[in-house]
Amino acid sequence: MKLELTLNGRPCVTEAPGHWTVLDLLRDGLNLMGTKYGCGEGVCGTCTVLADGRPIRACLVLAAHVRGRALVTVEGLERDGRLDPLQTSFAERGAAQCGFCTPGMLLAAKALLAQNPAPTVDDVREALAGNLCRCTGYTKIVDAVLAAAPGAR
Amino acid sequence: MPAYRVIGTSPARADAWEKVRGRPIYAGDLAVAGMLHGRIVRSPYASARIARLDTRAARALPGVIAVLTAADVPRNELRMELPGRMAEATAGAVLATQPALAADRVRFQGEPVVAIAAETPEIAAGAADLVEVEYEELPGVYDPLAALDPSAPRVHDGGNVLRRWHLRTGDVARGFSEAAVVVEHTYRTPFVDHVYLETETGLGWIDAEGVLVLRVSTQVLEHYRDVAEILQLPHGRVRLEGTYLGGGFGGKEDVTVECLLGLLVWKTRRPVQLVFSREESFIGHGKRHPYVMRYRTGATRDGTLTAVEAELVSDSGAYAALSPWVLLYSLVTATGPYRVPHVKVDATTVYTNNPVASAYRCFGSIQTCLAYEGQMDALAATLAMDSLALREKNFLRKGDALATGQVLETEPRLSETMRRAWAGLGEPRSPRRPTRIGRAVAASFTPYGRMCWTRDSASAWVGMELDGTAVVRCAAPDVGGGQTSSLCAITAEVLGLDVAQVVAVGRDSHFTPRAGTTTATRQLLMSGNAVLNAAREVRHHLLAAAAALLEAAPGDVELADGHAFVRGAPGRALTMASVVKGAIAEGRPVQALEKYDAPSAPTIDPLTGQGKAFNDYTFGTHAIEVEVDEETGRTRVSRFVACFDAGRVINRASAEGQLEGGAVQGLGYALMEEIALENGVSKNPHLVDYRIPTSLDVPPIETLLLESGDGLGPFGAKGLGEPAMTPSIAAVANAVSSAVGARVTQLPITAERVRAALGSPA
Numbered sequence: 001m002k003l004e005l006t007l008n009g010r011p012c013v014t015e016a017p018g019h020w021t022v023l024d025l026l027r028d029g030l031n032l033m034g035t036k037y038g039c040g041e042g043v044c045g046t047c048t049v050l051a052d053g054r055p056i057r058a059c060l061v062l063a064a065h066v067r068g069r070a071l072v073t074v075e076g077l078e079r080d081g082r083l084d085p086l087q088t089s090f091a092e093r094g095a096a097q098c099g100f101c102t103p104g105m106l107l108a109a110k111a112l113l114a115q116n117p118a119p120t121v122d123d124v125r126e127a128l129a130g131n132l133c134r135c136t137g138y139t140k141i142v143d144a145v146l147a148a149a150p151g152a153r
Numbered sequence: 154m155p156a157y158r159v160i161g162t163s164p165a166r167a168d169a170w171e172k173v174r175g176r177p178i179y180a181g182d183l184a185v186a187g188m189l190h191g192r193i194v195r196s197p198y199a200s201a202r203i204a205r206l207d208t209r210a211a212r213a214l215p216g217v218i219a220v221l222t223a224a225d226v227p228r229n230e231l232r233m234e235l236p237g238r239m240a241e242a243t244a245g246a247v248l249a250t251q252p253a254l255a256a257d258r259v260r261f262q263g264e265p266v267v268a269i270a271a272e273t274p275e276i277a278a279g280a281a282d283l284v285e286v287e288y289e290e291l292p293g294v295y296d297p298l299a300a301l302d303p304s305a306p307r308v309h310d311g312g313n314v315l316r317r318w319h320l321r322t323g324d325v326a327r328g329f330s331e332a333a334v335v336v337e338h339t340y341r342t343p344f345v346d347h348v349y350l351e352t353e354t355g356l357g358w359i360d361a362e363g364v365l366v367l368r369v370s371t372q373v374l375e376h377y378r379d380v381a382e383i384l385q386l387p388h389g390r391v392r393l394e395g396t397y398l399g400g401g402f403g404g405k406e407d408v409t410v411e412c413l414l415g416l417l418v419w420k421t422r423r424p425v426q427l428v429f430s431r432e433e434s435f436i437g438h439g440k441r442h443p444y445v446m447r448y449r450t451g452a453t454r455d456g457t458l459t460a461v462e463a464e465l466v467s468d469s470g471a472y473a474a475l476s477p478w479v480l481l482y483s484l485v486t487a488t489g490p491y492r493v494p495h496v497k498v499d500a501t502t503v504y505t506n507n508p509v510a511s512a513y514r515c516f517g518s519i520q521t522c523l524a525y526e527g528q529m530d531a532l533a534a535t536l537a538m539d540s541l542a543l544r545e546k547n548f549l550r551k552g553d554a555l556a557t558g559q560v561l562e563t564e565p566r567l568s569e570t571m572r573r574a575w576a577g578l579g580e581p582r583s584p585r586r587p588t589r590i591g592r593a594v595a596a597s598f599t600p601y602g603r604m605c606w607t608r609d610s611a612s613a614w615v616g617m618e619l620d621g622t623a624v625v626r627c628a629a630p631d632v633g634g635g636q637t638s639s640l641c642a643i644t645a646e647v648l649g650l651d652v653a654q655v656v657a658v659g660r661d662s663h664f665t666p667r668a669g670t671t672t673a674t675r676q677l678l679m680s681g682n683a684v685l686n687a688a689r690e691v692r693h694h695l696l697a698a699a700a701a702l703l704e705a706a707p708g709d710v711e712l713a714d715g716h717a718f719v720r721g722a723p724g725r726a727l728t729m730a731s732v733v734k735g736a737i738a739e740g741r742p743v744q745a746l747e748k749y750d751a752p753s754a755p756t757i758d759p760l761t762g763q764g765k766a767f768n769d770y771t772f773g774t775h776a777i778e779v780e781v782d783e784e785t786g787r788t789r790v791s792r793f794v795a796c797f798d799a800g801r802v803i804n805r806a807s808a809e810g811q812l813e814g815g816a817v818q819g820l821g822y823a824l825m826e827e828i829a830l831e832n833g834v835s836k837n838p839h840l841v842d843y844r845i846p847t848s849l850d851v852p853p854i855e856t857l858l859l860e861s862g863d864g865l866g867p868f869g870a871k872g873l874g875e876p877a878m879t880p881s882i883a884a885v886a887n888a889v890s891s892a893v894g895a896r897v898t899q900l901p902i903t904a905e906r907v908r909a910a911l912g913s914p915a
Binding site for chain 2: 019031032033034035036037038039040041043044046073074075078083086087088090091092093094096097098099100101102103106121124125126128129130131132133134135136137138139140141142
């Protein structure tokens with residue numbers, strides 16, 4: 001089937017078999033490898049991307065459902081060669097260890113900060129509760145998100 | 154403490170910039186033209202005979218290229234061999250080898266039976282459905298204690314006892330006769346899973362020289378030998394290319410996809426990708442061993458330990474994997490970081506038809522910590538003594554001997570780690586019903602570096618480029634702990650460069666100097682020292698070249714900030730690029746290949762455990778506060794402080810990250826995680842019902858790092874990866890026990906178990 005959508009700020013016209021998920025579309029169809037398979041069941045959050053600014057599980061949502069929507073993946077966070085403040089903050093604060101959950105974490109955090117530019121610790125922990133990390137224990141991830149918040153004092 | 158420029162700081166790791174950009178650095182991120190997709194058919198039964206296996210329909214499906222069975226495997230046995238004195242170390246063990254593909258019998262649920270390669274993942278899945286396997290269920294054994302009964306069904310012909318180790322020192326009967334009090338408890342731990350976010354993954358192809366190349370998410374590049382053995386190829390004809398791992402924790406220490414992938418590539422002569430699904434990851438790879446640990450601990454009235462008697466039984470599951478060595482770690486750590494004059498420990502690892510158990514962070518030294526630290530709190534309660542004071546009275550000090558007879562050559566600083574962690578909990582809080590608050594500590598010791606008998610060695614190459622930057626080549630897999638970036642930091646420190654001026658390239662069995670496995674908390678010790686030695690050799694040449702160019706004595710030249718200068722005369726300076734060019738013009742080498750050999754020793758005596766099992770240990774304490782709801786039994790960890798002697802911190806953020814991550818992985822093990830088995834069959838092979846901690850389940854982790862400089866690693870560093878987790882489960886169990894007023898001895902500490910403990914007499 002033919003799909004038209006906005007991908008990382010640019011128009012995208014592509015083809016995808018009807019049974020493909022967004023994860024299949026990104027990795028196998030569009031060669032965007034930043035979005036990861038973690039469980040295939042929508043539990044771990046590793047495949048989180050943004051559709052119209054809201055986090056979705058790319059492994060659960062069929063590609064057909066993002067027709068006409070604006071999709072943002074980790075590859076779309078960097079703009080004109082400048083990293084998103086969240087990316088810089090994660091790298092500088094040791095929030096990425098193995099890094100496999102990082103793309104999903106970044107996008108979940110991006111959605112949070114867009115809604116709430118000055119979140120509390122509890123807000124951040126709540127917003128990231130659907131994204132599993134097995135390496136960091138979350139402490140440095142939460143710190144990195146707080147430090148990147150535009151409304152942070 | 155000497156002043157360092159790079160060591161101990163927290164520069165952003167080079168890999169972190171790639172990771173936050175989502176760059177394709179993992180094993181599953183690379184596709185090759187013409188690539189096939191692999192799929193494994195696994196046994197749904199834990200114990201069965203394969204009565205009939207028919208692959209004709211699967212092979213007939215268009216797009217299916219290969220459907221392989223045991224008959225297609227040239228040598229169908231995976232051996233678990235470590236270099237060093239292997240024969241000596243395994244004498245008397247029943248080491249059952251595992252087939253790559255089961256031939257006539259399956260021994261655990263998830264055992265691979267058929268390997269498929271097809272043009273698309275969908276076709277491969279369709280072919281898997283068309284494979285016809287007729288199983289005849291056989292009696293199985295699913296409890297390690299039941300498996301010890303001589304009449305139990307045999308998992309292997311040699312019997313169900315895989316390996317026994319024994320530890321004897323002093324006279325345990327005398328020790329108990331000298332005791333005023335004796336506490337006795339039995340501790341139980343479950344099967345748990347690593348749950349790295351990246352499942353087992355690999356891509357393979359055959360290169361221009363006819364070498365089978367496997368790009369795999371593995372902690373062990375040396376598995377190229379296992380693939381070569383399975384395929385009966387010369388070892389040099391199989392190459393393993395390492396990638397950044399999406400987590401390992403010991404689960405990618407054993408062979409995962411390597412042999413099945415190698416087989417599919419070799420037989421099809423096509424590139425093949427093999428990715429395990431999350432369910433396959435749950436049922437298909439090694440778990441942490443469940444343990445049953447019966448402990449008796451005796452002490453005098455003033456709290457001096459007199460005797461420990463323990464019986465440890467671990468469930469190895471269906472095959473040997475690394476169980477004998479996991480058990481050896483348990484044996485050596487069985488009495489904890491304490492002086493105990495009279496010790497008797499009998500440890501047994503047993504085959505069952507449960508999932509294969511093998512390496513998992515802490516490798517047998519975490520289960521024993523639950524027991525020995527539970528015993529200390531039980532003793533304190535019996536003696537009405539402060540549990541910290543009781544520990545302090547018995548802690549190992551420099552010059553003391555472990556129960557194995559090994560004398561500690563440096564000060565463990567146990568008391569300092571415990572007191573600081575405890576103080577980190579802050580002022581006591583008064584609980585309000587129905588919440589009860591419990592606080593406790595657990596102290597620990599964990600080996601870093603391999604067992605001495607393995608004659609461990611690592612090599613590394615460091616070289617200068619003409620622009621004054623440096624390259625490190627070292628085949629040390631990076632599991633996410635910052636292994637690569639630490640090697641860069643060590644090089645930058647020695648050569649006076651910024652970390653950004655050093656790049657560590659490639660983790661490859663054939664292209665980079667062999668560095669051994671990223672396991673056993675060994676890589677900073679081993680590769681770190683190898684890189685340190687190589688960088689120092691390069692430094693020696695650079696100093697000589699700079700001295701000649703600056704007309705100074707080499708001893709007066711210093712390297713810093715990418716320059717060479719005469720000490721005390723910063724005006725007399727050269728860029729590193731000019732020094733390198735000068736060195737080359739004079740014919741001096743600007744590169745070095747060096748190695749580091751860990752001190753070696755014979756295997757410990759299997760009947761007495763006496764000897765030197767490990768070269769050194771990392772010591773540390775967890776202090777924990779829990780809130781227990783006495784109505785529901787629900788437990789929340791409200792505070793968590795970790796204090797360890799790191800020896801020397803290389804990258805501070807990475808070191809803190811190990812402590813934070815180890816703590817939280819431990820909280821999952823303590824409170825939430827268990828593979829629920831029914832006759833060997835997993836009832837929860839999905840993340841939906843095997844829950845691990847989320848950001849809402851855990852508190853912020855406070856970390857305190859001591860730097861004694863006493864480690865055997867670079868600049869006196871010790872290892873932190875595994876030790877960071879060791880005390881966690883014991884600290885939680887002790888804190889919950891303190892809150893409910895009864896000993897909690899079984900993991901996971903679920904609300905039901907807490908409620909039961911609340912109802913039991915104190």
